[in-house]
Amino acid sequence: MLPQRVKKLIGGVMTFLIAIIVILSFFGKAGMVGEKFMKLSLLLIGSTIYALPLFLALAGAVFLNTQQRKFLGPVIFAILILTLGISGIFSLLNQDPQKGGFLGYIFSLPLLGLFGLLVTKIIFFTLVIVGILIFWQLLVPSPSLDREKEEKTSVLTRVFGRAKRVPKFEVKEVPPLPSEKVPEFKPKAPPLELKINKVSYKPSTSKYKLPPLDLLAQEKETPSAGNTRTNAVIIKKTLENFGIPVEMAEINIGPTVTQYALKPAEGIKLSKITALSNNLALALASHPIRIEAPIPGRSLVGIEVPNKIRARVRLESLLSEPELQNSSSNLIFALGRGVSGKPDYADLAKMPHLLVAGATGTGKTIFLNNLILSFLYQNSPEFLRLILVDPKRVEFTAYGKLPHLLSPVIYDATKTVHCLNWLISEMGRRFNVLAMEKVRDIAGYNEKVLKEGGEFMSYIVLIIDELADLIVAKGREIETGIVRLAQLARAVGIHLVVATQRPSVEVITGLIKANITSRVSFQVASQIDSRTVLDMAGAEKLLGLGDLLFLSAQTVKPKRIQGPYVSDKEVKKVTNWIVENNQDMVLENGLYQDLRDSLEKSEVEGLGLDQLSSFELAEDPLYPETKKLVIETRRASASFLQRKLKIGYARAARLLDILEKRGIVGPPQGAKPREVYGGEDEPQEFI
Numbered sequence: 001m002l003p004q005r006v007k008k009l010i011g012g013v014m015t016f017l018i019a020i021i022v023i024l025s026f027f028g029k030a031g032m033v034g035e036k037f038m039k040l041s042l043l044l045i046g047s048t049i050y051a052l053p054l055f056l057a058l059a060g061a062v063f064l065n066t067q068q069r070k071f072l073g074p075v076i077f078a079i080l081i082l083t084l085g086i087s088g089i090f091s092l093l094n095q096d097p098q099k100g101g102f103l104g105y106i107f108s109l110p111l112l113g114l115f116g117l118l119v120t121k122i123i124f125f126t127l128v129i130v131g132i133l134i135f136w137q138l139l140v141p142s143p144s145l146d147r148e149k150e151e152k153t154s155v156l157t158r159v160f161g162r163a164k165r166v167p168k169f170e171v172k173e174v175p176p177l178p179s180e181k182v183p184e185f186k187p188k189a190p191p192l193e194l195k196i197n198k199v200s201y202k203p204s205t206s207k208y209k210l211p212p213l214d215l216l217a218q219e220k221e222t223p224s225a226g227n228t229r230t231n232a233v234i235i236k237k238t239l240e241n242f243g244i245p246v247e248m249a250e251i252n253i254g255p256t257v258t259q260y261a262l263k264p265a266e267g268i269k270l271s272k273i274t275a276l277s278n279n280l281a282l283a284l285a286s287h288p289i290r291i292e293a294p295i296p297g298r299s300l301v302g303i304e305v306p307n308k309i310r311a312r313v314r315l316e317s318l319l320s321e322p323e324l325q326n327s328s329s330n331l332i333f334a335l336g337r338g339v340s341g342k343p344d345y346a347d348l349a350k351m352p353h354l355l356v357a358g359a360t361g362t363g364k365t366i367f368l369n370n371l372i373l374s375f376l377y378q379n380s381p382e383f384l385r386l387i388l389v390d391p392k393r394v395e396f397t398a399y400g401k402l403p404h405l406l407s408p409v410i411y412d413a414t415k416t417v418h419c420l421n422w423l424i425s426e427m428g429r430r431f432n433v434l435a436m437e438k439v440r441d442i443a444g445y446n447e448k449v450l451k452e453g454g455e456f457m458s459y460i461v462l463i464i465d466e467l468a469d470l471i472v473a474k475g476r477e478i479e480t481g482i483v484r485l486a487q488l489a490r491a492v493g494i495h496l497v498v499a500t501q502r503p504s505v506e507v508i509t510g511l512i513k514a515n516i517t518s519r520v521s522f523q524v525a526s527q528i529d530s531r532t533v534l535d536m537a538g539a540e541k542l543l544g545l546g547d548l549l550f551l552s553a554q555t556v557k558p559k560r561i562q563g564p565y566v567s568d569k570e571v572k573k574v575t576n577w578i579v580e581n582n583q584d585m586v587l588e589n590g591l592y593q594d595l596r597d598s599l600e601k602s603e604v605e606g607l608g609l610d611q612l613s614s615f616e617l618a619e620d621p622l623y624p625e626t627k628k629l630v631i632e633t634r635r636a637s638a639s640f641l642q643r644k645l646k647i648g649y650a651r652a653a654r655l656l657d658i659l660e661k662r663g664i665v666g667p668p669q670g671a672k673p674r675e676v677y678g679g680e681d682e683p684q685e686f687i
Contacts, residue, residue, distance in 0.1 A: 264387060357533040423481070462494070536557075
């Protein structure tokens, strides 16, 4: 089969041949075919036939232009509108239908009746100009972004032999270039409302309405990597100057950096390449340069050079990707886009806890907002509950009225300690329930609930925005609570996300690092801080503004990702929409709404809810009403009391403890409901 270039050359030669035959037919030297052609052409397009050889010559020039790829359709269209425009002009100027032929007459007549002579002339002249512009674009292409990238790729292919097409950071307004690595994906239109199709409970039982994606801003920016051809030549030449022959493999243009992947010659130590980062930065006049040697899973070395113009990644485009929508987990969230522009996601259920660190202003709080919004777009309050700790008092205020919150946003260290102790107590209660039901984890328990009935066990995520402030105030208690939960809470669906802007060993202690293996590091001040967070250098060379390194138990080396940007306005729009469209769930919006008040009553720090004195439990003024309600309905569960009495879970649980000790209800039976015995006499200690 002939190569594409040869086909184009043959097409160009044949087009020129046809133009010559047309010219000869003007003088009667093209034989019988030329004579018939002239008669037919004069009948159809009149005097426009004498411009046809020019059109064919231009088409042949386009065929011979090897830089053009898809051109056949535009060429045919340009010839047609040029022929139509000139035929119409001849018909109007000469007032003779034969001058413009049948084509000019049939088009000019109705236009004259509709618009008059002047406007009809303007229309036909405009058609001629459009045809000329199309040929001009095909023969002398403008330096657009897509064409510039294709030209650079072809040059790299000729220079280095093995270079691949430059992959493009995909944004909605620029059509993606074909790539050997990343399959082309056409993003779907944002759905008006996402459906809960991944959780292990029946979504039809939930009244919760998920927010639409159009509340979030869309991606409109395109990154610019500068002259990638020149940079590739500089990198190759610089390494060769130090005795390191390399072969350029591919170039990946991401939102923040451009990765130049190269293959060193056999026998070259990777340490020799990584030691030349400063020399490469000097040669490229770009700082900082990060070298990934090798790229995980590939026999290549990646040199990451900052882009001339960065592109802002948006959460909307990441949430609309099928990788997230088709995921089997509802605790998956968007990390951002990698150096190749591909979206990256992480599953909190698999981590199962996350440590976030970075200097001030590098994007930690925006990252936490992205994580929370990712959860809100997938989960109802029945499935996921949040506890937010904000020592700075200004970061999580927008989430204060969400139905997902277990308690109001916590601001001080003392209440955080009580919250951690309550979570430890709740963890123990959940383990007892799992043991009674003979299941391993929360997923198995919830599956059993669906089959046999009972109360669904929701996931709980504790998010702490600034750990350093809490450590300063209550260091020992905070560390102990975090470590205890990190060690055991995964099986019962309790997860931690801890962030700090001071990644020192006093804040991120050895115990915390040992139990939280998944970490996100933004730009830090020094290599020491990077080693504190990631146990390796690299975070000090990040660029800030959402540029991060992600390390998990499944990855050997950290992965560089540009985190998505979400503004305060977008956060407020999403939270306000959730609150306004889920008014019927407001009464249930604190499954443990009185958690903070109950823990503050504990005189002994660290006392769990199940350890509160029976005397304290007896003081609840709602006890008589609760007793009457349970006996009349023969139902006794925390969620039932919450709905009927409009209270939080902790208070409902205390009331159930009183009823159990007084012999009115039986003990908990896992997923099965409690038995209601009736109104037996109360023990003397409660009178």
